[in-house]
Amino acid sequence: MIDVALIGTGYWGPNVANSFVATEKARVAGLCDLDPARLTAFSQRYPQAKATNRLADILEDKSITAVAVATPTNTHFAIAKAALEAGKHVLVEKPLTLTTAESLELGALADKMGRVLMVGHVFLYNNTIRVLKDLIDKGELGDVHAMSFVRTNLGPVRTDVNALWDLATHDISIMSYLMDAEPVSVSAVGQSFLNKGVEDVVFATFTFPNGALANVHASWLNPQKVRTLTITGSQKMAVWNDLEIKEPVLVYDKRVDLPSAQELKGDFMEYKTLCVDGGHASVPVKLNRPLQSECEHFLDCIATGSRPLTDAANGAAVVRALEAATRSIAQGGTPVEIR
Numbered sequence: 001m002i003d004v005a006l007i008g009t010g011y012w013g014p015n016v017a018n019s020f021v022a023t024e025k026a027r028v029a030g031l032c033d034l035d036p037a038r039l040t041a042f043s044q045r046y047p048q049a050k051a052t053n054r055l056a057d058i059l060e061d062k063s064i065t066a067v068a069v070a071t072p073t074n075t076h077f078a079i080a081k082a083a084l085e086a087g088k089h090v091l092v093e094k095p096l097t098l099t100t101a102e103s104l105e106l107g108a109l110a111d112k113m114g115r116v117l118m119v120g121h122v123f124l125y126n127n128t129i130r131v132l133k134d135l136i137d138k139g140e141l142g143d144v145h146a147m148s149f150v151r152t153n154l155g156p157v158r159t160d161v162n163a164l165w166d167l168a169t170h171d172i173s174i175m176s177y178l179m180d181a182e183p184v185s186v187s188a189v190g191q192s193f194l195n196k197g198v199e200d201v202v203f204a205t206f207t208f209p210n211g212a213l214a215n216v217h218a219s220w221l222n223p224q225k226v227r228t229l230t231i232t233g234s235q236k237m238a239v240w241n242d243l244e245i246k247e248p249v250l251v252y253d254k255r256v257d258l259p260s261a262q263e264l265k266g267d268f269m270e271y272k273t274l275c276v277d278g279g280h281a282s283v284p285v286k287l288n289r290p291l292q293s294e295c296e297h298f299l300d301c302i303a304t305g306s307r308p309l310t311d312a313a314n315g316a317a318v319v320r321a322l323e324a325a326t327r328s329i330a331q332g333g334t335p336v337e338i339r
């Protein structure tokens with residue numbers, strides 16, 4: 001059993017604590033929040049855990065092996081740094097930090113201290129994403145030409161980070177994992193309608209080294225909750241609907257026949273005959289609890305001393321793309337190089 005403390009008992013933190021317990025490999029030994037009402041409310045669930053509004057109380061407690069940080073993004077760096085310096089293993093919610101330099105600094109500190117530092121890019125622990133990765137790696141879709149992510153809902157509205165940093169973080173981690181590469185440039189636009197300087201609606205298009213494109217529509221000002229990814233491959237196409245439980249992944253045997261297309265004379269009816277439509281099929285997915293799998297991976301890395309899938313370098317790569325997209329938004333959508 002590993003004793004874990006949760007820093008931040010707001011909306012998301014309780015899910016993290018409960019997921020640690022569900023692994024049956026960890027206990028919740030400490031709870032920390034600056035808000036006494038939230039701390040008191042959640043500590044009813046874990047009455048044996050040390051409940052405090054002082055981070056130092058957790059960090060000085062030698063019986064606590066690891067901390068999970070689920071506080072607002074602008075506090076991640078300072079809390080994670082203090083926890084690593086105190087010799088704790090640290091799981092930090094996404095995005096890891098507000099700057100690439102901070103993420104890299106935390107990674108170097110974790111290495112120096114010999115501790116695990118992991119960022120909660122939860123979708124990389126989602127079986128559905130692993131099924132999509134498998135399809136791509138086995139060449140089922142052919143070459144990936146484009147990806148289109150939609151992550152919209154009405155709320156929750158944040159004031160600490162915009163829709164890009166809150167929502168598109170997930171999609172950047174997913175696209176990089178699926179492509180086995182980091183995007184090289186981004187063009188993004190966004191607008192603030194509710195709170196000045198905090199974009200509620202963002203459209204960002206990332207380009208990969210092989211020319212593939214990935215677009216993200218991230219918004220908390222939308223009438224519908226949508227969580228979809230469409231992958232256009234040269235041979236087949238796939239659609240993932242994260243809100244669909246029975247058939248989350250559909251693979252479409254659809255493409256435009258390339259050799260014939262090269263002979264196109266531009267006639268619309270001729271073009272139509274070159275479109276191959278072999279129908280679609282549902283791909284079986286053994287749905288898991290991604291947050292529980294994420295917590296289990298963190299605990300296993302502590303037990304074995306191995307480096308997590310979503311380590312500081314992985315977190316830094318996502319933050320690097322977010323920083324570039326932020327610059328592009330500020331420049332009205334001008335393409336910005338990521339590296």
Ligand SMILES: NC(=O)c1ccc[n+]([C@@H]2O[C@H](COP(=O)([O-])OP(=O)(O)OC[C@H]3O[C@@H](n4cnc5c(N)ncnc54)[C@H](O)[C@@H]3O)[C@@H](O)[C@H]2O)c1
Pocket residue numbers: 007008009010011012013032033034035038055069070071072073075093094095120122166
């Ligand atoms: N993986 C996911 O799908 C997912 C979903 C939601 C949120 N998150 C992430 O979780 C983190 C928290 O988000 P949330 O929605 O729970 O926010 P929240 O505002 O509901 O909760 C944050 C809590 O942290 C507390 N806090 C703030 N500063 C603190 C400090 N210095 N020390 C101790 N406590 C402090 C606040 O009092 C609050 O209770 C963010 O990084 C967010 O991106 C991840």
